[in-house]
Amino acid sequence: MRTVELQFSDLLKEIARGRKGSRDLTLEEAHLAARYIIENKATPAQIGAFLASERIKTESSEELFAFSNALRLHVVTLNSDSGRIVQGLDAAGPFDGRQNSFFATIPAALIVRAAGVPILLHGVKSPLPPKKGTGLFDVLTALHLPLGTSAQDIQCTYQQLGISFLDVEAVCAPLRRLRPIREELYFRTLLNTVEKTLNPANHARLIIGIFHLTQRRAIFGLLSRITYQEILMVQGVEGSEDLYVHRPSVLWKVTRDHTEEITINPGEMGLMPTINRINLSPSEQAQAILHIISGNPHPLRDLVVYNAGVRLWFSRCTSTWQQGVELARYLLDTGQAQKILQRWQAWKPYSD
Structure with missing residues (x-):
């Protein structure tokens, strides 16, 4: 029948x-x-x-997974060998931007790439509701990075440099088409979660920021079923993947078979306990990043070193996050992270 x-x-x-x-x-x-x-x-x-x-x-893990899976079928693949898992890292924070914090994830990504790890910074060109704050794209543009306009630009930049801004709406047409509805609704929906999980480069790892812990069980259920080998979930600054440096943080490492809760305390490394509640324009954000990447002293340097160190540990570059912090300092002080930035600034994508 x-x-x-x-x-x-x-x-x-x-x-x-x-x-x-x-x-x-x-x-x-x-x-x-x-x-x-x-x-x-x-x-x-x-x-x-x-x-x-x-x-x-409130969404169930099955509903979140169904939408993540369906959207992934419409994503442009960035990796030339789509069946091969790349030992890279995706960094995905809120796509509605920030209002009162520094984008430590940007200099941290440059440090991670200097260690040899391919990395993608997920976002959109124009911040979504409800916050519609300063966007990742705004700050990267202020750094004079050639971000291109198409999926082909993103693919070429990633393949040549091993680092790129990932405009999710450029590589996933359904999300671009759904933007007007999301603009009119003006609240967070299940799309705010699943759009961070598409993994177009088939990376092994994802560090993801979340806003609230109320949906923790459903999100764990989603993350344990998507294509990444390991995921580090962070309730960071303004819902981002950036950890606070002035207090301990609880992280969750999620695999297909296991979820581990981890508490780390930056005070163990004597890091400057700067409170990341700072209202900076995109150009001011860029100036701070340039100062830090140049290896100069800066009030936000330890915030960057800490976040980079955790990413280096999670990416298996070091055995502990403390060793990751030391490696991050070395990559800053020897100018290797700055060279990554300079190469990216000099890059010419197709659309430029």
Whole structure:
């Protein structure tokens, strides 16, 4: 007997019955809902209602995984050998930008690349709601980095330099198409989580920032099923992947089979306990980064060294995060991180 495929309205009805009457979709139903939305088979009103209802109900790990999996099918592959796992790192913070903090993730990425690890900084060119703060792209542009305009630019830059800004909307057309709906809704949806998990270069590792721990179990369920070998989840500054340097942090290392909670204390290394609550323009952010990467003293240097050290440890460059901090200092002081920045500044992508 032939099974009649559910319509999108049938799926919407199940999650939109209110907090008490709604239910989570099964994995099969969630995959179907994701296809309706991603393949443009649902109306804008239906998509908005679905995202709002999921926000009220709260998303399950199966629903998050279904959308992550469906979006990944539409991602441009950056690695020329798409079947090969690259021992690289993806860094994914909030795509709605920042309002009161320094982007330590940028100089930290330069240090990680100086250690030989390929790295992608995930984001979008124009910050999304609800924050719509200073974006990663804004600061990288202020550093006079040639970021290009297309998926081909990103692919070429990554393949030649081993480091690039990843405009997720450039490599995943459905996310670009869904932006107007997200702009009108003006709140976080399940897309804010799953857009960080697409792994276009088939990297082995992801460091990901989260806003709140209320959905921790669902996010763990998602992260344990996606394509990365290891994921480091951080409740960092403004929901980013940047750790605080003035106090201990709790991290979660997630693999397919295990989730480990780790507490690290930067005070063990005598690092300057700078509180990363700073309102800087993109040009001021860039000036601070240039000063730090040049190896000069700076109030934010230890914040960068600490975050780079944790990334180096997570990327298996060192056995401990403390050793990672020492390696980060060395790569700064010997000018190797600065050379990465200079090579990137001199690069000419296709669209330039």
